[in-house]
Amino acid sequence: ENIIPVQVEKVKRRTITQVVDATGKINPVDQVILRPEVNGEIVALPVEEGDFVKKGQLLVRIKPDIYIAQKKRAKANLDAAKAQLKVREATLEQVKAEYERMKGLYAKGLASDAELEKAKASFLQSEGSYEAQKSAVIQAEESLKEAEENLAKTEIDAPFDGTITALNVELSERVLGSSFSQGTHLMTVADLSRMEATVEVDENDVVLVALGDTADITIDAFGDRKFKGVVTQIGNSAIAT
Numbered sequence: 001e002n003i004i005p006v007q008v009e010k011v012k013r014r015t016i017t018q019v020v021d022a023t024g025k026i027n028p029v030d031q032v033i034l035r036p037e038v039n040g041e042i043v044a045l046p047v048e049e050g051d052f053v054k055k056g057q058l059l060v061r062i063k064p065d066i067y068i069a070q071k072k073r074a075k076a077n078l079d080a081a082k083a084q085l086k087v088r089e090a091t092l093e094q095v096k097a098e099y100e101r102m103k104g105l106y107a108k109g110l111a112s113d114a115e116l117e118k119a120k121a122s123f124l125q126s127e128g129s130y131e132a133q134k135s136a137v138i139q140a141e142e143s144l145k146e147a148e149e150n151l152a153k154t155e156i157d158a159p160f161d162g163t164i165t166a167l168n169v170e171l172s173e174r175v176l177g178s179s180f181s182q183g184t185h186l187m188t189v190a191d192l193s194r195m196e197a198t199v200e201v202d203e204n205d206v207v208l209v210a211l212g213d214t215a216d217i218t219i220d221a222f223g224d225r226k227f228k229g230v231v232t233q234i235g236n237s238a239i240a241t
Contacts, residue, residue, distance in 0.1 A: 024199030028190035035183035
């Protein structure tokens with residue numbers, strides 16, 4: 001007689017673990033592609049690919065000569081606008097005093113209607129010129145602010161502590177700013193201390209995944225070693241293939 005071995009176990013409530021397998025890529029959580037906002041020639045490039053950099057450290061300096069000249073020109077225009085405003089203000093005070101004097105004479109019957117209207121028109125004209133010059137000063141101030149911002153953009157600093165994972169430019173190379181185009185890809189800075197796995201889960205299995213679920217992650221470069229992970233985000237749209 002053939003005896004068939006069987007296993008028995010006492011029935012009790014347990015937690016069933018559902019396993020979902022998926023493949024993907026490992027990327028840093030914090031990674032920034034740096035592009036310039038102004039055009040020019042690279043005159044300083046004190047880093048190399050693989051260097052660790054601290055937040056605020058200089059990474060690239062673009063030749064600032066043209067932007068320094070723009071700032072000086074904007075400052076001169078602002079000074080001229082302010083000086084002209086003082087002239088318009090003095091003229092307005094003089095014309096206003098004349099208008100007030102003419103109103104007093106008119107009330108006493110010593111000035112004609114035509115003289116009063118002429119004084120009033122001159123006052124209103126001077127007042128309009130003064131207000132227009134005030135607007136010109138504000139415009140000149142904004143132009144100076146813009147020139148200062150463009151000058152500051154000639155220096156690009158590290159946005160956070162990290163590693164230069166890609167360096168795509170060289171010293172003396174001309175780069176394009178991203179104001180009206182994509183701009184030159186200068187380098188990539190990444191924080192390699194915090195990594196994340198982006199995986200593509202099958203549509204039949206994604207319903208089994210929830211935020212906070214644990215995950216075992218294996219990486220080809222590390223052999224059979226397993227890393228622990230947690231599901232932090234689930235995409236809302238499918239990837240069309």
